[in-house]
Amino acid sequence: MSVLVLVEPEADGAALTSLEAVTFARGLADDAPIHAVVVGPVAEPVWSAMVEQLGAYGVASVRHAEDDRLSAYAAAAWAAALVESASAVSARVVLASGTPRGNEILAHVAARLDVAMAANAVAADSAAPLVVSRQVVGGAALEEMRLDDSVGVVSVAGHACEPVPAASPSAPEVVSYAPTLGETDLVARVARTEEAAPDESAALTSARVVVGAGRGAGSPDGFKDLLSLTELLGGALGVSRVVTSLGWRPHHEQVGQTGSRIAPDLYIACGISGAIQHWAGCQSAKTIIAINTDEDAPMVTRADYAVIGDLHEIVPAINDELRRRR
Amino acid sequence: MANVLVCVKRVPDVSGEFGLTDDEQSVDARHLGFTVSPHEECAVELATQIAGATGGEATVLSVGSDDSIEQLRDALAVGCAKAVLVEAELATLGPVDVARAIADVVRAHEAGGVSYDVILLGNDAADTGDFQVPVRLAYALERPVVTGISTVAVEGDLAVARGDGPDGPEVFELPMPAVVAVMEGGVTPRYPTIPGRMKAKKAAIETVPFAGEPVGSGRVRLKLPEVEASTVRILGTGPDAAPAVVDVIEELGVVRR
Numbered sequence: 001m002s003v004l005v006l007v008e009p010e011a012d013g014a015a016l017t018s019l020e021a022v023t024f025a026r027g028l029a030d031d032a033p034i035h036a037v038v039v040g041p042v043a044e045p046v047w048s049a050m051v052e053q054l055g056a057y058g059v060a061s062v063r064h065a066e067d068d069r070l071s072a073y074a075a076a077a078w079a080a081a082l083v084e085s086a087s088a089v090s091a092r093v094v095l096a097s098g099t100p101r102g103n104e105i106l107a108h109v110a111a112r113l114d115v116a117m118a119a120n121a122v123a124a125d126s127a128a129p130l131v132v133s134r135q136v137v138g139g140a141a142l143e144e145m146r147l148d149d150s151v152g153v154v155s156v157a158g159h160a161c162e163p164v165p166a167a168s169p170s171a172p173e174v175v176s177y178a179p180t181l182g183e184t185d186l187v188a189r190v191a192r193t194e195e196a197a198p199d200e201s202a203a204l205t206s207a208r209v210v211v212g213a214g215r216g217a218g219s220p221d222g223f224k225d226l227l228s229l230t231e232l233l234g235g236a237l238g239v240s241r242v243v244t245s246l247g248w249r250p251h252h253e254q255v256g257q258t259g260s261r262i263a264p265d266l267y268i269a270c271g272i273s274g275a276i277q278h279w280a281g282c283q284s285a286k287t288i289i290a291i292n293t294d295e296d297a298p299m300v301t302r303a304d305y306a307v308i309g310d311l312h313e314i315v316p317a318i319n320d321e322l323r324r325r326r
Numbered sequence: 327m328a329n330v331l332v333c334v335k336r337v338p339d340v341s342g343e344f345g346l347t348d349d350e351q352s353v354d355a356r357h358l359g360f361t362v363s364p365h366e367e368c369a370v371e372l373a374t375q376i377a378g379a380t381g382g383e384a385t386v387l388s389v390g391s392d393d394s395i396e397q398l399r400d401a402l403a404v405g406c407a408k409a410v411l412v413e414a415e416l417a418t419l420g421p422v423d424v425a426r427a428i429a430d431v432v433r434a435h436e437a438g439g440v441s442y443d444v445i446l447l448g449n450d451a452a453d454t455g456d457f458q459v460p461v462r463l464a465y466a467l468e469r470p471v472v473t474g475i476s477t478v479a480v481e482g483d484l485a486v487a488r489g490d491g492p493d494g495p496e497v498f499e500l501p502m503p504a505v506v507a508v509m510e511g512g513v514t515p516r517y518p519t520i521p522g523r524m525k526a527k528k529a530a531i532e533t534v535p536f537a538g539e540p541v542g543s544g545r546v547r548l549k550l551p552e553v554e555a556s557t558v559r560i561l562g563t564g565p566d567a568a569p570a571v572v573d574v575i576e577e578l579g580v581v582r583r
Contacts, residue, residue: 008492073491075461075472100474101492103450107461107473116420116544119450119457131546136455137340137353143454144546155457187501188470194488194495209580233581241364244511251511252490257452258364258510266580275341287578289571290558301556305574309564317565321572322581 001092003028004085005059006078006105007036008097013049017097019163021156022057025095026166028126032092033060036172037085039078040070051172058166061089061173069181073101074189079108081179086113088177091151093130098155106155115149120157130154138257139280159263159284204253209235210264212255212282213243216271216292216311220248225315226270232322238262240278256281270311274299291315328380328480328502331442332373333387333428334362334401336394337453350547352417353453362397365448367515369508372478373446374405374516380480382443383407389427390416395531402526403518409529414536420543421454425462427536432467434534443502444485449473449509454543460507471505472498476512488512 003025007018014022025034036059042050051062065081082105086094094109096102098120110117118132122142125131130152136143139157147154204210211230217223223237230237238255239248255262257280267285272278274290274297282288283302290303291311300306307314338344338355345354362370370386377384385408386401388394398409412427419427432442445467447460457473464471475489480502487498487506500506518526561570575581 010492073496076470099492100490103457104461104473107458108465110458111462111465116422117456117458118544119455133549134455136548137453138455140340140344140550141346141353142549142551144549145544146546147544184468184470188472188498188504190491190496191499192497193491193493194497233575247514254511266575266578277341287574289561289574295560301558303558305561305571306558307561307563307567307571309567313565314568314571317568318571321568322575325572325576 002033002035002089003093003095004035004037004082004089004091006082006096006102007038007050007054008099008101009038009042009046009050011046013046014053015097015099016163017099017102017158019053019057020159020161021095021097022054022059023161023163024121024156025093026058027161028093028124030126035059035061035063035085035089035091037063037065037082039065039081040073041066051174055172056165056169058168058170059172060170061175063088063175063177065179066176067178067181069186072190074186075101075104075108076185076188077181078105079112080181080185082109083112084177084179086151093126093152093154096155098157103155106153110153113149113151113153115151115153116147117153117155118145118147119155121154122157122160124154138277139283140276158261204236204238204255205260205262207236207262207264209233209266210238210255210262210268210285211235212238212240212267212269212272214240214270214272214278215242217243217248218312222312223249225312225319228319229268229315232319235264238282240272240275269299269303270315272299273297274302328376328382328443329441330373330376330382330384330444330446331387331432332369332384332401332406332446334366334370334397335388335448335451336360336390336397337363337451346548346550350549351545352548360393360396362400363448363452364510365450365508368510368513369446369448370401370404370406371513371515372508375513376444376478376480377407378405385410385442387412387428387431389414389419389424389536398531399526399529400518402529403522404516405522409531411531411533412536413533418542419536419540421456421458421462423540423542425459425466426538428459428463429466430537431534441503444478444480445503445505446478447505447507449507460505464505467505469503469505470500471507472500473507474509475506476509478506478508
């Protein structure tokens with residue numbers, strides 16, 4: 001048996017979430033080899049950096065699906081490439097990180113193999129049958145799910161495990177292959193990419209400090225001090241669903257089940273009650289400071305530190321103190 | 327003219343605290359309200375917009391118990407013209423079964439002369455979070471599919487779908503008929519009007535039974551994450567606590583100098 005992991009490239013190597021999935025695979029596999037698969041063109045020096053990283057994470061081989069038709073993302077084509085690799089390495093489990101693309105591609109893989117898929121796993125026991133513990137109800141509950149098929153298709157929830165290099169690194173074999181692609185695999189493909197508005201949610205998910213704002217902000221004009229605090233800390237602003245639903249801030253700033261999932265070193269949650277929908281997106285923060293008028297709010301009881309009171313009085317005082325100590 | 331089928335799922339509203347049933351198979355919904363996910367609210371809005379723009383018709387479908395009629399009527403009240411309920415015990419079904427049930431309805435309607443150019447679904451169900459029904463449905467019907475979409479419009483023979491990719495907004499141009507899974511954020515769902523509600527109340531709902539043996543979901547049991555006793559340190563009350571907050575920020579070493 002072996003484990004196959006879809007690795008998504010980023011600007012400077014493998015995506016952190018993909019390295020989380022490789023780490024997850026090692027926990028699953030005991031001594032079984034782990035094979036990485038990368039689909040589509042990857043420029044140097046990103047490719048070399050990725051192979052080196054994946055070696056540090058202990059993978060046995062890096063398989064690269066190459067074809068001119070893979071220049072634009074098409075989930076079905078990516079899945080075709082994965083299924084071909086899964087067969088080549090006799091994969092018992094096919095993994096990807098639970099990113100939007102990871103879940104989309106794995107759903108195609110599961111449909112093609114006619115097997116079950118478990119989305120957003122946080123733990124797995126590979127002893128037959130495969131039993132996966134996965135996030136449901138937006139992360140508010142866990143489901144133990146049994147996958148009885150010969151191949152288990154599993155996406156790994158973001159931040160479910162810390163990415164950790166292997167105790168003994170490897171020199172992965174690099175295997176390039178041209179997957180068999182049908183015309184129908186390329187129908188739903190990215191026709192074009194539009195200019196991204198600058199500083200969208202990427203800044204939010206990678207920020208070390210996130211300042212969160214909820215209903216307590218009060219109005220579209222209630223964010224001035226929160227934005228100053230964000231700026232003083234070199235962080236990003238994140239908001240709860242109610243804030244985007246009311247149209248106070250743009251959707252890409254939303255943290256939660258239907259927004260971004262964040263894992264900053266520090267999350268300062270201001271005027272956010274901490275409903276499950278929001279908690280699902282911020283629970284991986286290393287330290288949480290809550291500012292809230294209600295000392296019994298879930299965000300306060302779950303936080304590491306809290307200040308009780310009105311954010312419109314407290315946040316300016318914090319800003320003044322930060323400026324004073326500069 | 328484009329006909330749209332939009333699929334919604336009745337789910338418990340878990341914005342507050344909730345527990346599990348004694349058999350650990352489901353969320354204890356005795357004291358909860360019910361809703362559809364924000365993704366599906368946006369899908370319904372897009373369905374109505376596409377139907378309105380092309381002179382077609384939006385049909386809403388749900389798989390579940392007859393309680394789901396409440397969610398179907400909500401969609402009828404905001405502009406869907408017809409509604410279909412596939413009656414089933416949802417707890418016995420997995421994503422494979424739900425996709426097959428929807429595909430069966432689509433084929434039956436096609437045989438009766440009604441075809442759907444675009445099928446819209448939520449990106450993932452708010453309760454089971456399987457991320458699979460849209461893709462499995464597309465495979466069952468042999469149609470192109472894309473997920474994570476914010477807006478869809480019909481342009482000629484194409485369903486033009488926009489979503490956020492890793493490198494910015496992406497555009498997909500799918501030949502119809504196509505399946506599209508919607509994520510919230512691209513449109514604002516409209517509120518029902520009173521005439522809309524009245525009309526929805528009286529609308530006939532087509533009901534079909536779930537056919538065949540379900541594959542199931544593989545669920546062994548649900549668990550709630552262990553609630554850790556609160557370890558919060560209250561730094562103070564009001565603006566006087568600001569220095570203590572900055573002390574913590576400095577201790578964490580996250581301050582940019």
